[in-house]
Amino acid sequence: MNRSRTRLLVALASAGTLLATAGCGAADMTRQASPFAAPAGVRTVTLSVQSWVGAQANVAVAEHLLKEKLGYRVDLVQTDEVPAWDALSQGRVDAILEDWGHPDQEKLYIDEKETIVRGGDLGVTGHIGWYVPKYWADEHPDVTDWKNLDRYAKELRTAESGGKGQLLDGSPSYVTNDVALVKNLDLDYKVVFAGSEAAQITQIQQFAKEKKPFLSYWYQPQWLFNEVPMVEVKLPEYTEECAAKDPADIDCAYPTTPLQKFLNADFAERGGDAAAFLKKFHWSEKDQNEVSEMIASQKLTPREAAKRWTERHPDVWKKWLPEG
C-alpha cells in the first residue's frame, strides 16, 4: 500500500473542500432567508410562531390576510421565545407578533445592535399568575390567597412533588419566577415543570375531567379558561421595586404586560405593504380568544379558523390594510 500517496490525496481533498467552502468573499450570516421561502419568486414574509395557541392565532390571521388581501406568500417558523429574538435579528424571521417581555433581548438587539425595531402594541394585555380551578375555589374560597396555600398543600400532593404540594409549571421557555416565589414566600410547594405547554394543558384537562384540585402557573388571555374556568390566586402585590430585584429574590406577583410586536429592522424599512400591515395589526383579547379556541378546542386548522374569523369581523381587520 502506498501510504504517503494516500495521505497526500486525503490532504489535497480536504484542502480542496476547505477552499471550496471558504470561497473568496465574506458571507453574511445575518442575511439568509429560509431556503423554503418564496419558491416562485413571489413576495414573501416569514413569521415566527411561538408554541402557545394565542401566538398561533395572531399568526394565522396575519397569514390569511397577507395571503388573501396583499398577495404575499407566508412562511412560518416555530421557535422558542429567546431563539426567536436571535432569528429576528438575523433576518431569518421578519416579525414576532406577540412578545411577553424580554428586557435583556430588547437592550441587546434594539438599543445596541439596532437589528430589531418595535412594532407597537398587539392590543392584547397579558397577565401571568397562579390559578386554581373554579370548582375548587368555590368550595374553598380562601384558597385564592397565597397566605392560605400551605393549608392545602396536602391535597395537591402528586407522585412528582414528593411530600409537598404541586405547583404545575409549563414550558421552560416561558417567563417564570415560580421557583424563587415558592422559596421567598416560604411555601410548602414544589414547582413541577411539565416541560411544554402541551403537556401542561393535557394535565389540566385531565385534572378538570375528574374535578380534582390543582394549582398551576397560567396566563391570560388563554382559550383554556373557556373549557376549564380558573380563578387567580392572589400573590403579594406587584411593584416596580420588587420587579427590579435579582430574579432569585423576587417575591411579588407578575406584572400586567401589554403584549408587543417586533420587526426585523431591515424588513420594517423595506417590507412595503407587509411591514405596514404588521405594524397596524391590533386586536382585542376577545378576538384572539375566538380564534384560539377554534384552533385548540374545536380542532380547526389555524388556516380555517383564521378564515372564519376574518369573514365574521371585517370591521376589525379592514383598518390594518395599507390603503385604509
Added chain:
Amino acid sequence: MATARATPVRPASAGARRGPLAVLRDRPAAAKLLLLALVAVVAVPLVHGRWGGGMWPAALTADLSGPLGDVTDWIVSNRDSHPLFLYFFGHISNAVVLSVRGVYLVLLALGWAGVTVLAAAVAWRAAGIRTALTAAASFLACGLLGMWVPTMQTLALMVVAVLASVVLGLLLGLAAGLSDRVFRVLRPVLDTMQVLPAFAYLLPVVLVFGIGVPGAVLATVVYAAPPMARLTALGLRGADAGVMEAVASLGATGRQRVLSARLPLARKELLLGLNQTIMMALSMAVIASVIGAGGLGDRVYQALSSVDVGAALAAGIPIVLLAVVLDRTTEAAGRRIGAEPTGPALLRGWRGWALAAAAVAAAGRAADGRVWPDEMTVAIAGPVNTAKDWMVDHLYTGVPVVGGTADLAAHFTGGVLNPLRGGLTGLPWWSVLLIVAALAWTIGTWRTAATAVLAMAAIGVLGVWEPSMDTLSQVLAAVAVTLVIGFGVAIGAARSERLERLLRPVLDVFQTMPQFVYLIPVVALFGVGRAPAAAAAVIYALPAVIRITTQGLRGVDPAAMECARSLGATPGQQLRQVQIPLARPSLLLAVNQAVVLVLAVVIIGGLVGSGALGYEVVLGLAQGDLATGLVAGAAIVCLGLMLDRVTQPTTRRQRQES
C-alpha cells in the same frame, strides 16, 4: 452475575492440586472483581476521609457556567463581524441554504405527479416492481394527507444532508479503511458519536448557525455520517486478500487498487451504510424541527403545542412512509448486488433514464400543478382525536383489576422511580464509580471499564451529579420494563412464525414514527412527570429489543435444539437451558440497544415533565442558555457512554438499527 456463571470452567483435568491462583485464572471475572475489591479496600477509606460520601463532593467540581456564558456572549456579538463567521461558517451556511433551496425548487418544478413517477421509477430500477408500487402509493398518501409541501421540504433537507453525510462518511471511511492508525483514532470517535442522544447537541449548533435549515442540516450530518464511515471502513478492510493480491500482481497502482478492486468489493457494505445513514438522517430531520428546520417535523411539533394528536399523526405518517420507501429501496438494492439486473429492460441504461425523464416531464405537465391540490386531501385529524379521547376516557381511571393508567403511573413513580432515584442519589459517589467499574470490567475489558468510570467521574466534575442520578434512575426503570416486555414478546415471536409476521409492520411503524408523536398520548394517559417519559421510551425501544432477541433465539443451532428435544426437554427447559444460553450475545446486544434508545427518549421526556438532565437541555435550548444546556448535554453524553460500555459485550458489536 450472569457473566461469572456462563464462563466455562475447565474440566478438572488439573485435578485437586490447583491453587487459588489457577482457579482465578479460569474465572477471569472473579479475578477482576477480587482485584477491584482490593483496590477499593485501600482507596475507599482514603477517599472517604478526604471528601466524604453522599453526593459528588463540591471540591471536585468545575463550574463552567462563567466561561460558557462568555462564549455565548462572544458568539452573539461577533456573529456578524468576526472573520471566522464571515469566511467559514457563513459560507457553510450559505452553501447549505443554496443546495437545499435548489433541491426544493427542483422537487416543486417536477410537480406532485412528477415526483411520484420519479420515485416509482427509481424504486423499480433498484428494487423491483413491488417497491415501486409502495413508493408511488406512499407519495400519493402524503399528498392525500395534505402534507405535500412539508414532505417536499423534508425530502429536500434529507437529500442534502444524506449527500453530505455520505461524502463525509466515505472520506472518513476511506482513510480508516486504508490506514490502521486512522482506524484506531477514528473508532472511539465514531463510537461516541453514535451513543450521543441527538437532542443534546442541537444547542451549540443553534448558537453558531442560528435557528433554521443550516443548523438542522449540519446537526443531521454529524448524526448520520458515522454509520457510513464505519461500514465503509469495514468493507475496505474486509476485502478478499486473494483478490487484492491478484490485482497487485497485475501491476495496479495504489489508486487503481482502491477504485477498481477495494471499493467495488465493498459495495454491499457501502449500500448498507447508505441505508443506515438515510434512516438516521430521517429521524434527526424530525428532532431538528425543534430548531426550526421546517418540513414534516415542524408540523408534528406544531401539532403538539396545540395538543392535537390527530394533526401530529397526519404529519407523522408521511415520515413513516418515507422511511419505509427509502429503507426498502436501499435495502433491496444492497441485497440484489451481483444478481441479475432488475426492473423492466426498458429502464436499463441511458435509454431507461431518457424514458423515465420523459415520463416524469409528461406526468408533471398532465397533472398541471406544482403542489398537491388542496381539494384532494383527507382529514384524519378529527377521527384520530376522537379515538384518542375515547381511549383516554376509558383507560385513565377505573379499569377493573389493573387500575387505570393514572394509577399505574402513580404506582410506577412511587413504587419504582422514587425508590430507585432515592437509592442512586443516596449511594456514596465513590461506590457508584466502583459499581460501574465492576460491571464494565466483568463484561468487557479494562479499557471499557476505564472509559465508563471516567465518563461517570466527568459527570461529577461537571457538577450535575444529582440530576444525572435522577436521569439514570429513569433509564434503568424504563430499560427494565422494556426488557421484560421485549423478551416476553420475543420468546413468543421466536416460537410462532405467524406472530412474527403480524408483529413486523407494527414494529416498523413504532421504530420510524417520530418520538414527538407519542408524547401527548402518553401525557393524556399517564399525567405529567417521569412516568409518561418512561412510557414513551419503552414504546420507542421495544421494537429493536424484540427484533434482536427474536433473531437471536431463532438463530440458535437447530442441532442443539433437536438434541435437547430428543432428550425429552420441555419447551420451558429448552428455552432456559439451550436457547437463552446460546443466544446470550444477542440478548446482551438487545440490552445494549435498549439502554441507548431509552436514554435518547428519556431526554425528550424533558418536554413532558421528566425533569433532570432532559429538562435542563430543553431549558438551555429555550433560553439560549449555553451553560445549562451544554453541561446537561455533556452529562447525557457521559451517561450514554457509561451505559453503553457497561452493557457492551467484549466482542465488537454490529449495530442493527434500521
